Amino acid sequence: MLYMDYAATSPLYDEVIDTIAEVMKSHYGNPSSIHRLGVEAEKLLQSAKEVIASAIDVAASEIICTSGGTESNNLAIKGVAYNYQQRGKHLITTQIEHASVKEVFAELEREGFRVTYLPVSKTGRVRLEELQAAICEDTILVSVMYVNNEVGTIQPIQEIGRLLAGYPKIMFHVDAVQGIAKLPLLPKAWGIDLCSASAHKFRGPKGVGFLYRRAGVQLKPLLAGGGQEYGVRSGTENVPLIVGMAKALRMSMDNQATKMTHKYKLSEQLRAGIAAIPELGLTVSDAEQELSPHIVHFAFAGMKAEVVVHALEQKGIFISTRSACTSGESEPSEVMLAMGISRDLAxxxxxxxxxxxxxxxxxxxxxxxxxxxxxxxxxxxxxxxxQRGKRR
Known part of the structure; x- marks a missing residue:
């Protein structure tokens, strides 16, 4: 068996499994309890946050633990929109965001917010001049993903952060679910106010993630309850999974530069091999420097993607068609359409x-x-x- 669908989810490190099991067995106290077992659990929780914070060079108090990327994105976007709507009700995002971002903005539009969806280039990148042109007096949030989960394009996050530094009333959110541990990520240094991550993308457990919230940013809570996580995310913290997430992140980021170099070499071989097969075409072929090392995307013109996936599965090879959240849909890829690719090829x-x-x-x-x-x-x-070709 050859598993090549790490962008959908990743197998846990053996050490992470062992750590989670040990915490479940020996440290089952509620971290909000005041007795010894609760205090021990609270210490583990805080230690895990320190490990996570250290990995991205922020303060432990800026880490809010969640159930994963979807909740982190919802909390960041809705939390800002609801809390700062007195400043304005204009929001900016892109046409190629993950469903856990795109659907949040669609919901906010139905509630009366105005959303600008930025187009992307043929390589899937946002243009800074179009972002700046979209900013207006009542803009309160810009949300742009770090790495596109489908085609692997890296967005100009640092440049956007520098641009938005001139607009102190605008919050900057980054969905870093596909970027963290694969590429460098320094939210505070890059001018990011809110940054989402999910553990199962970097060989941690499913059902747990975190949101970096820059000190001073206020979020309206989405859940009413006991006020855990600094009053922002109520609910008893899942200490075993949070500890496992911290361990997985630390292990994934060990020797990061060496791992990146290795994956880039592999992806170069993948891209060269795909380009050599006449029936196939790389989705992005002229901007390799803008691509994450772990994702290679291509198309088999005239053939439904799911047919290819199942044919490879019969040979013990596991890949995917797009985001796992939407891979069961029969509609063409919205990301590819936004890049100017034909509906048939998408x-x-x-x-x-x-x-x-x-x-x-x-x-x-x-x-x-x-x-x-x-x-x-x-x-x-x-x-x-x-015959119809690739681009519209």
Whole structure:
């Protein structure tokens, strides 16, 4: 079996599994309790936050633990919108955000907020001049993802942070779920006010994540309750998973530069091999420097993406079509459409996502299997789709 769908989720480190089990067994106290077991749990919670904070160079008091990326994104976006709406009701995001961001903005629009959805270039990047042109007197929030979960494009987060430094009333939120531990991330230094992360993307457990909230930023809570997490996120903290998340983040970020170099070498081989197969086309082929090292996206013109996924699955290779949250949908990829790719080809997109534990022999095995699948499926392609070409 060859698993190449790390952008959807990742297997836990063995050490993380052991740590979670030990905390569940021996440190089951409620961290809000005042007795010894509660105090022990509270110490573990605070220690985990210190590890997380150290990894991204922020203060432990700026880390709010959540159930994952979706909750972190909801808390950041709605928390700002509801708390600062007296300043204005204009929000800015992009056309290629994850569903846990996109659907939040759609909901806020229904509640009377005005949202600008920034277009992207053919490589999937936001243009700074278009962001600046969209800012107006009542803008209170800009939300831009770090790495696109589908095609792997890196957004100019640092440049956006510098731009927004001139607009102190605007909050800057970054969905870093696909970027954290894969690329450098320094929220405070980069002018980010709110930053979302999810543990299962960096070999931690599912059902836990965190939100970095810069000191001084006020958020309206989404949950009424006991006031845990500095009064922002009520609910008894899941100490075993939070500790596991901290350990996974620390392990994932050990030797980060070396791991990045290794994954870039693997992704270069992936991209070269895909480009050499005539029936396939890389979604982004002229901006490799703007791509994350762990995601390679391509299309098989005239062939439904899910057919390819299942054909590879029969050979023990596991990849995906797009975000796992939307991979079951039959509609064309909204990300690819926003990049100017035809509707037909946007139904043929495939995502390979790797880890630092993959080796060159894994890439070779993938290619042998992919070439076999392409040869098997090529006669069944829709010729009209091939003729219509890639770009609108």
């Amino acid at each position: 139904s043929s997109g495939l995502r390979v996502s790797i880890s630092d534990e993959h080796r060159m022999q894994d890439i070779e095995l993938f290619f042998r299997s992919l070439q076999e699948v392409v040869q098997e499926l090529a006669p069944m392609r829709n010729p009209s789709v091939i």
